[in-house]
Amino acid sequence: MSKPISNKGKGKNKKKATPDPVLLGFPDGSIDPEQDSDAYSTKIGGVPVWLQSGFAPPAEYLKCGICRQSMYLLFQGYVPLANSIYHRVIYVWACNRRLCMRKEGSFTVVRSHLVDPEYLAAHRKKEEEKRKKEQLKLEQQKKAAQPFGAFQLGDLWGSNTPSFSQAASNAITTSEHDDKSTDTDTLTTTLEKMTLDTQSPSLQEQSQQEIPIVSFPGEYLWITEEDLNNYDAMGIDMERYREYIDMQNTLLEASSEDTTEEGTWGGEAYEKQQLPRGVDKQFKKFAERVQLQPNQCVRYQWGGIPLLYHQLQGHQQQSIRSLGGNCSQCGSSRTFELQLMPNILSLLPTSEYASAELSENNKKKDVNSWDIGMEFGTILVFVCEKDCHPVDIEQPSYVKEHVLVQFEQD
Numbered sequence: 535m536s537k538p539i540s541n542k543g544k545g546k547n548k549k550k551a552t553p554d555p556v557l558l559g560f561p562d563g564s565i566d567p568e569q570d571s572d573a574y575s576t577k578i579g580g581v582p583v584w585l586q587s588g589f590a591p592p593a594e595y596l597k598c599g600i601c602r603q604s605m606y607l608l609f610q611g612y613v614p615l616a617n618s619i620y621h622r623v624i625y626v627w628a629c630n631r632r633l634c635m636r637k638e639g640s641f642t643v644v645r646s647h648l649v650d651p652e653y654l655a656a657h658r659k660k661e662e663e664k665r666k667k668e669q670l671k672l673e674q675q676k677k678a679a680q681p682f683g684a685f686q687l688g689d690l691w692g693s694n695t696p697s698f699s700q701a702a703s704n705a706i707t708t709s710e711h712d713d714k715s716t717d718t719d720t721l722t723t724t725l726e727k728m729t730l731d732t733q734s735p736s737l738q739e740q741s742q743q744e745i746p747i748v749s750f751p752g753e754y755l756w757i758t759e760e761d762l763n764n765y766d767a768m769g770i771d772m773e774r775y776r777e778y779i780d781m782q783n784t785l786l787e788a789s790s791e792d793t794t795e796e797g798t799w800g801g802e803a804y805e806k807q808q809l810p811r812g813v814d815k816q817f818k819k820f821a822e823r824v825q826l827q828p829n830q831c832v833r834y835q836w837g838g839i840p841l842l843y844h845q846l847q848g849h850q851q852q853s854i855r856s857l858g859g860n861c862s863q864c865g866s867s868r869t870f871e872l873q874l875m876p877n878i879l880s881l882l883p884t885s886e887y888a889s890a891e892l893s894e895n896n897k898k899k900d901v902n903s904w905d906i907g908m909e910f911g912t913i914l915v916f917v918c919e920k921d922c923h924p925v926d927i928e929q930p931s932y933v934k935e936h937v938l939v940q941f942e943q944d
């Protein structure tokens with residue numbers, strides 16, 4: 535059950551002719567609440583499980599920006615990137631109040647890292663080898679530059695004496711290596727803690743307890759590649775769809791190079807002049823088909839193109855690439871990574887939970903009878919394309935990323 539969405543072994547170069555296939559997540563059985571303690575599982579609902587037990591994100595991240603109440607976990611996905619030394623999890627939360635929908639702050643996405651001791655060790659070994667090689671090269675260059683006649687006895691020692699900076703860097707490397715020997719133990723202990731130890735609150739856990747944790751029943755997700763051949767059987771013209779995707783890619787490339795009015799996503803010019811005849815209709819049909827598929831909960835494609843619920847409007851009428859904005863930590867562009875599909879709303883008891891909460895509150899004050907929980911058409915998640923780690927390498931990190939929610943239109 536705890537398989538990663540993406541594969542660490544898989545190459546994921548940014549500039550590639552063909553992007554990775556879209557991965558889809560389908561429901562794969564409910565999670566026993568007693569067993570809902572695996573940070574490496576990919577699921578909808580349930581409780582958030584942190585990569586390092588007891589090290590939670592700021593409580594603020596889990597509160598709705600509108601009503602200040604606790605939000606519900608919608609999605610947790612184990613999504614390590616290729617060639618990264620970090621375990622990586624994406625969490626998506628949402629407020630379950632209809633009144634908070636369609637307002638900024640009622641959905642949150644957080645990206646979390648925890649260094650993998652084995653990958654870190656390998657990474658450091660590589661760095662060390664690189665450093666040694668460079669040092670050797672430098673020494674050889676020095677020797678070559680030194681006329682033999684000028685060689686004196688003392689130089690035998692002198693040339694081997696490391697410079698101050700070399701000594702310093704040696705010292706740092708050495709102390710890091712000393713720490714390393716206990717890393718594996720630490721991870722094992724952490725893993726044990728994840729399943730066994732839910733007590734022993736740390737500072738973070740205490741701050742966490744300031745807001746009540748609310749959760750839906752959890753459901754594992756099963757991840758598989760999108761099978762485009764299926765769509766042929768459904769009578770969707772895949773050739774036209776691919777044509778459409780190719781055109782989108784061309785537009786993306788163009789818009790990343792210059793940001794002129796031309797080629798903006800969903801803009802008038804785009805729709806009326808650049809869209810091959812009949813393709814927009816075809817794409818609409820495609821989107822409808824995807825929605826008709828009963829099980830699709832998540833679509834994953836690092837750096838890919840989201841499947842829009844509707845054309846972008848107003849201030850969103852810009853290139854997809856700039857939709858995610860910039861990383862709050864390192865300033866890099868954000869890239870599309872995944873999107874949550876409306877089928878999640880039929881799997882999680884959002885309305886039941888909302889009306890249960892309502893009937894409790896009803897005694898106190900008037901409430902809108904139409905407030906029946908959260909809604910969304912699709913939730914698009916954009917993340918830092920550098921996958922930055924803003925704290926010390928050995929510390930777990932939490933970075934708030936960008937979420938764009940599309941709703942049903944009136």
Ligand SMILES: [Zn+2]
Pocket residue numbers: 598599600601602603629630631634640
């Ligand atoms: Zn709210």
Ligand SMILES: [Zn+2]
Pocket residue numbers: 861862863864865866918919920921922
């Ligand atoms: Zn960043």
